[in-house]
Amino acid sequence: MAKKYYAVRAGRKTGIFETWDECRAQTTGFKGASFKSFPTRAEAEAYMQGADSLVQSGQAAEGEAVAYVDGSYHSGTNAFSCGAVLFLNGEELHFSQKFEDAQLAQMHNVAGEIKGAETILTYCMEHGVPRVVLYHDYEGVAKWATGEWKANKPGTIAYREFCRQAAERVQFRFVKVKGHSGDTYNDLADRLAKDALGIE
Numbered sequence: 001m002a003k004k005y006y007a008v009r010a011g012r013k014t015g016i017f018e019t020w021d022e023c024r025a026q027t028t029g030f031k032g033a034s035f036k037s038f039p040t041r042a043e044a045e046a047y048m049q050g051a052d053s054l055v056q057s058g059q060a061a062e063g064e065a066v067a068y069v070d071g072s073y074h075s076g077t078n079a080f081s082c083g084a085v086l087f088l089n090g091e092e093l094h095f096s097q098k099f100e101d102a103q104l105a106q107m108h109n110v111a112g113e114i115k116g117a118e119t120i121l122t123y124c125m126e127h128g129v130p131r132v133v134l135y136h137d138y139e140g141v142a143k144w145a146t147g148e149w150k151a152n153k154p155g156t157i158a159y160r161e162f163c164r165q166a167a168e169r170v171q172f173r174f175v176k177v178k179g180h181s182g183d184t185y186n187d188l189a190d191r192l193a194k195d196a197l198g199i200e
Contacts, residue, residue, distance in 0.1 A: 005044035010034035010182035016044045032181025065132040067120040068177075068185040069141070071112020072193035078105045082116035083192025085185050088129060095119050096192040104155045112193055113138050114159045117145070121166040131171040137186055142174030 006023035008014050011033050017023045020037075027033035038044040066087040073080045077100075084095040097119065104111040117134055124132050136142065143149035144156045145163035166172070177186050194200075 002039060004037045004039065005041050006035060006037050007044040007048050008033070008035040009048060009184070014048075016041065016048065032178045032183075034181070034183065065124065065129050066135070067132055068135045068183075068189040069113055069116030069120060070137060070179075070186060070189035070193050071109040071114070071116055072190070072197055072199060073105070073108035073112065074197045074199060077197070078102065079197055080105050080107075080109060080112040080115075081193045081196035082112045082114075082119055083189040083194070083196065084116045084120050085188050085192070086120055086123065086132075088127075093123075094188075094192055095123070096196040098196040107153065107155055109193075110138055110140060111155055113141050114144075114155065116189065116193070117141050118159065118162055121163070121170060121172060124170045124172075125166060129170065133173050133175055135175050135177050135183075135186060137177055137179030139176055142176065145174065 003018070006017040006020065008017065008023060008026050011026035011030050013026045017026070023035055027035050067084055069082065069084045071080060071082050079098055079100050081096070081098045086093040086095070095116070097115070099111070099115060113136060117136065120132060120134060123129070134141070140149060140156070144151050144160050147160065151157045151160040177183050179186065180190070
């Protein structure tokens with residue numbers, strides 16, 4: 001039987017393990033566990049480094065940019081924000097922006113997550129990026145964009161229309177990740193959103 005390397009990105013203990021039993025001990029029953037097996041240590045190490053290795057791990061197609069988006073809300077100021085991380089041509093780009101729109105703020109952090117997706121798609125359109133995969137932790141980000149969920153509020157209606165128009169210039173798809181589960185880049189997007197609002 002061929003040797004495998006088990007890379008655990010989120011578990012009781014993270015790292016690369018050489019047996020399934022060791023991997024299972026770190027991940028079974030661990031909420032939000034993230035792990036994968038590889039035939040070589042190099043591929044396992046690439047996976048551990050996160051988004052730079054998404055192509056090798058099968059989570060992004062060749063030539064596809066990778067982004068993580070999240071949102072935050074400050075009840076004291078009624079402001080919301082987005083945070084996003086974009087991996088493009090070997091670079092890691094960060095986006096962080098605060099918004100003050102009373103109508104959109106009724107959606108709290110969801111408004112920020114929507115703005116995060118719009119920020120990434122706008123960047124891709126402005127910079128000629130042909131394809132991007134957007135990782136997000138609130139399912140509405142994908143489902144309003146694709147029409148799976150009916151957009152009823154002005155903010156979701158505008159977002160759906162934005163995505164419809166963006167799809168004419170950029171190919172994009174969505175991947176849901178579990179929020180606050182130890183995913184490095186989802187957590188970074190969350191931190192960027194909080195920083196925009198001055199939230200510790």
